[in-house]
């Protein structure tokens with residue numbers, strides 16, 4: 001049996017795990033990153049992740065330090081305005097439209113939006129530049145044994161890795177988290193999301209639009225123009241059976257329903273990608289760490305895709321972990337370091353998971369009276385400038 005040693009073993013090469021590998025590698029740590037599923041790095045390929053990620057302002061320095069932002073910036077669409085539309089009246093049409101403008105709180109846009117398949121492509125290329133990072137697609141982490149001085153991870157190809165620290169970035173059903181026996185609390189909504197891309201005649205003007213009626217938000221996020229046409233990524237959340245029905249509709253019938261639901265806010269939308277279905281839950285692990293192991297991203301927390309929080313929270317995890325590792329390189333993976341990581345991140349994550357859970361439940365409301373209450377609350381929150389600015393800063397993760 002082959003045995004290797006490394007500073008950090010990252011279980012999971014999703015967007016979070018790949019970013020962590022680039023970040024720790026750029027900082028000079030030796031890294032092995034494994035994932036049983038090789039990343040799909042083109043839009044057309046079977047299994048491509050057609051979601052997009054809106055990286056909010058605080059995530060950009062994290063990506064830059066990992067040597068990623070210079071590669072990603074040329075492909076990104078800026079998000080200057082977050083528009084919230086309440087279409088919860090009797091007819092599916094906008095009855096309240098509120099625009100949160102980034103210029104009110106900053107000289108920069110709220111964030112930048114990028115396709116997930118492209119993120120994987122650029123991240124894999126970045127890892128290839130780092131001689132101290134070994135990315136091993138097609139290999140799973142199957143077993144974890146920890147002791148005070150190190151973690152021993154067995155891989156699906158039989159290799160054993162001795163690491164000073166394991167980063168569990170292996171998703172919502174994390175094998176590493178389960179091996180440590182860290183429990184999770186899960187909230188289910190009976191809801192799914194449909195992710196796809198559209199073109200439209202009306203330019204998006206770098207405005208991201210969230211339309212609330214019932215079942216969950218319908219969100220349009222700017223993409224760069226394609227073939228001279230304005231384009232947006234859409235996440236449409238609805239009850240599970242409704243999403244399955246929408247995903248199976250022939251394109252023309254789907255477009256008709258999508259145009260009604262979008263309230264024609266960007267003119268008639270044309271479907272330009274496949275439709276992919278994503279389950280929606282909220283979940284939080286009881287702890288952010290175990291012996292010699294840090295939980296990162298969806299291994300630690302899952303939220304519905306509202307306000308672009310999920311991966312941005314994960315990059316805040318990564319920043320906290322990397323800062324602690326760089327502050328005392330000798331103590332990488334020690335109980336002291338990992339306890340500090342838990343303390344820095346867990347409260348903040350609990351607050352965000354609770355807040356997003358409440359927003360999602362408000363957006364799902366079907367009863368007319370509750371939808372009217374939701375509209376009143378949006379009006380009230382928006383109209384007080386300090387409250388509006390605090391909401392924007394909180395959404396960005398700025399203090």
Ligand SMILES: Cc1cc2nc3c(=O)[nH]c(=O)nc-3n(C[C@H](O)[C@H](O)[C@H](O)COP(=O)(O)OP(=O)(O)OC[C@H]3O[C@@H](n4cnc5c(N)ncnc54)[C@H](O)[C@@H]3O)c2cc1C
Nearest residue numbers: 012014015016053054141170171297298305308310311312
């Ligand atoms: C529709 C939708 C839209 C979203 N939009 C946004 C947005 O705009 N902004 C934002 O910040 N967030 C957004 N999110 C959230 C974001 O997509 C997720 O936070 C992110 O993709 C999760 O990444 P991850 O790497 O933690 O998990 P995953 O992508 O699930 O990656 C986990 C990886 O671990 C691997 N793995 C599993 N088991 C093992 C094992 N035993 N050993 C090794 N590897 C293993 C898997 O193969 C997988 O590749 C959205 C989510 C959804 C559903």
